[in-house]
Amino acid sequence: MKFEYLIEGGDFIRAGHASSDIKKILNQLNLDPAIVRRIAVSMYEAEVNVVAHAFRGVMKVNINPERILVLVEDEGPGIPDIAQAMQEGYSTASDKVREMGFGAGMGLSNMKKNTDILDIHSAINRGTVVKMTTFTKSGAS
Amino acid sequence: MSSAFHHALKIEEEVCTGCTHCIQACPTEALRVKGGKARLIAERCVDCGECMRVCPVNAIKVEEDDFTKILDFEHRVAIVPSVFIGQFARNIATRKIYSGMLEEGFTHVYEAEHGSGILIDLINKYLADHPGTRPVISSFCPAIVRLIQVRFPSLVGNLMPFKAPLDLAAISFRKKLTEQEIPEKNVGVFYITPCAAKIAAVKSPVGEETSPFNGVINMNTLYSKVFSVIKREEKSFCIVPEKEQLLPEEMEWTLTGGEARHIHGRCLSIDGISNAIEFLERLENGTLGNFDFLEMRACDKSCAGGILSSTNRFLVSERLHKRAEQYYIDKGNGKIFNNKTITLYKDYVIANASLHDIEPRSIMKLDEDMVLAMKKMQKIQKIKGYLPGIDCAACGAPGCRALAEDVVQGRARTSDCVFVAIKVKGGETMSQVAEYTEEIWGRNRFKNMLPE
Numbered sequence: 001m002k003f004e005y006l007i008e009g010g011d012f013i014r015a016g017h018a019s020s021d022i023k024k025i026l027n028q029l030n031l032d033p034a035i036v037r038r039i040a041v042s043m044y045e046a047e048v049n050v051v052a053h054a055f056r057g058v059m060k061v062n063i064n065p066e067r068i069l070v071l072v073e074d075e076g077p078g079i080p081d082i083a084q085a086m087q088e089g090y091s092t093a094s095d096k097v098r099e100m101g102f103g104a105g106m107g108l109s110n111m112k113k114n115t116d117i118l119d120i121h122s123a124i125n126r127g128t129v130v131k132m133t134t135f136t137k138s139g140a141s
Numbered sequence: 142m143s144s145a146f147h148h149a150l151k152i153e154e155e156v157c158t159g160c161t162h163c164i165q166a167c168p169t170e171a172l173r174v175k176g177g178k179a180r181l182i183a184e185r186c187v188d189c190g191e192c193m194r195v196c197p198v199n200a201i202k203v204e205e206d207d208f209t210k211i212l213d214f215e216h217r218v219a220i221v222p223s224v225f226i227g228q229f230a231r232n233i234a235t236r237k238i239y240s241g242m243l244e245e246g247f248t249h250v251y252e253a254e255h256g257s258g259i260l261i262d263l264i265n266k267y268l269a270d271h272p273g274t275r276p277v278i279s280s281f282c283p284a285i286v287r288l289i290q291v292r293f294p295s296l297v298g299n300l301m302p303f304k305a306p307l308d309l310a311a312i313s314f315r316k317k318l319t320e321q322e323i324p325e326k327n328v329g330v331f332y333i334t335p336c337a338a339k340i341a342a343v344k345s346p347v348g349e350e351t352s353p354f355n356g357v358i359n360m361n362t363l364y365s366k367v368f369s370v371i372k373r374e375e376k377s378f379c380i381v382p383e384k385e386q387l388l389p390e391e392m393e394w395t396l397t398g399g400e401a402r403h404i405h406g407r408c409l410s411i412d413g414i415s416n417a418i419e420f421l422e423r424l425e426n427g428t429l430g431n432f433d434f435l436e437m438r439a440c441d442k443s444c445a446g447g448i449l450s451s452t453n454r455f456l457v458s459e460r461l462h463k464r465a466e467q468y469y470i471d472k473g474n475g476k477i478f479n480n481k482t483i484t485l486y487k488d489y490v491i492a493n494a495s496l497h498d499i500e501p502r503s504i505m506k507l508d509e510d511m512v513l514a515m516k517k518m519q520k521i522q523k524i525k526g527y528l529p530g531i532d533c534a535a536c537g538a539p540g541c542r543a544l545a546e547d548v549v550q551g552r553a554r555t556s557d558c559v560f561v562a563i564k565v566k567g568g569e570t571m572s573q574v575a576e577y578t579e580e581i582w583g584r585n586r587f588k589n590m591l592p593e
Binding site: 001016019020023024025027028029030031033034036037040041044045063065101136 | 507
């Protein structure tokens with residue numbers, strides 16, 4: 001099953017819409033609640049990253065009985081140093097974004113913590129592609 | 142643990158007129174109309190009582206133990222919540238209310254919140270010992286516990302594993318009597334409940350083997366009895382002095398903020414089931430900031446707004462706040478005696494205060510098997526596409542999505558939607574359409590529509 005969500009840069013009001021929707025779907029599919037929660041958290045972080053840093057993006061979710069694949073592609077500044085961005089507390093968020101209570105530098109590390117496989121590719125001034133794979137049976141990888 | 146769900150809410154068939162108020166008010170979509178009557182889907186109901194609030198004909202009743210059941214016991218203990226005192230006008234003294242209860246047949250009256258002091262220490266210690274579990278959600282309100290089990294299964298691990306103060310009060314009082322060499326079988330402990338959820342919790346406990354109560358009495362039933370005895374025999378009946386007093390913070394425990402204000406860290410109090418749902422959604426999505434403790438009560442104004450409360454919830458909570466203020470005045474005048482018996486049984490109460498694991502029991506899953514669930518979901522999406530999306534509930538389900546789900550689960554058919562029947566299923570005659578609607582809304586429902 002495939003689902004697709006458009007994400008608008010700067011639209012913090014809508015941030016969380018895709019993850020909330022997918023959470024409901026996964027609950028209906030009888031996925032382990034703990035895994036549903038991990039996916040919801042990682043998706044939300046990915047959504048907020050697009051809203052906070054990029055111009056726009058698209059989130060594609062592909063669900064099959066073995067794994068949930070979330071692909072987030074954005075048009076934006078890209079990430080110059082992914083290893084540095086992965087560190088807890090490291091953030092390039094603007095003051096405006098921080099004032100809204102975001103930009104604590106936990107986004108990528110939270111995503112890593114809550115997905116089985118996290119892949120990030122980025123091109124400066126073009127955008128970032130984030131691929132998150134989570135297996136439906138805990139322990140499988 | 143029992144797998145059958147006991148529900149305190151019952152629909153009286155002969156009274157129910159089969160409208161759509163309750164099915165659309167239910168936060169877990171547990172009601173449908175079939176054959177002209179509202180029907181309850183047992184595994185979905187959390188006994189919150191929202192249906193009872195909106196029923197225009199008073200067809201939804203709360204099951205109760207017959208009051209005479211207390212007479213089966215030689216020693217009859219009423220564990221009474223502070224909000225019961227709040228039912229009465231302020232000029233009726235607490236001791237008079239107690240005396241009225243004794244007059245009605247109880248041998249002991251003990252306020253339910255006596256255990257809250259012990260509970261505060263237990264919760265704060267639990268928070269300190271479990272820094273990885275955040276936020277901890279209060280398990281005080283049984284409707285919230287059940288709501289989390291059925292709608293937010295990923296959050297069951299956040300529920301605090303302790304019984305409510307009323308259970309602790311019952312445990313300690315029972316202990317006190319049995320220590321006086323009174324045989325266990327002669328002791329009947331009854332809870333005077335302001336809500337349906339507590340009745341269900343006593344009849345089929347969640348997270349405990351058995352309940353410490355022998356029965357539950359509806360608060361509004363007892364209110365009428367006590368109020369009339371106070372009015373009738375004002376001058377003649379004997380006023381017994383209060384034996385034990387609640388502390389002011391205990392008096393306010395069941396009001397909104399009553400728990401959270403004693404818990405260390407960042408806490409929040411949420412009342413009203415729709416507010417709780419909104420909050421739990423955000424918590425499950427991970428979009429909530431960091432909180433240490435969430436107090437959640439299903440009723441607006443917490444227990445003061447319980448469905449079995451006879452007095453307006455704002456007045457009840459005002460009275461309880463005044464009662465707490467009065468405590469300090471009385472203390473200044475040397476009228477307060479501090480002899481809380483529960484502290485004598487503190488170790489025993491603490492040893493019996495824990496709940497077992499609370500099991501999730503999701504009502505959202507379409508099928509145990511994920512592959513089948515995916516197929517069902519695709520079917521639901523497809524059916525939902527046919528439906529008009531106006532959520533009129535004329536099909537007997539609370540909305541179009543619920544009907545689509547019922548169809549896929551074999552509980553309804555697409556043509557139960559009157560619009561589908563008329564518009565899409567053009568092949569069917571109008572009399573067939575009328576027959577479908579009569580199956581949902583009853584044979585006699587539409588007879589007045591026909592001209593003479």
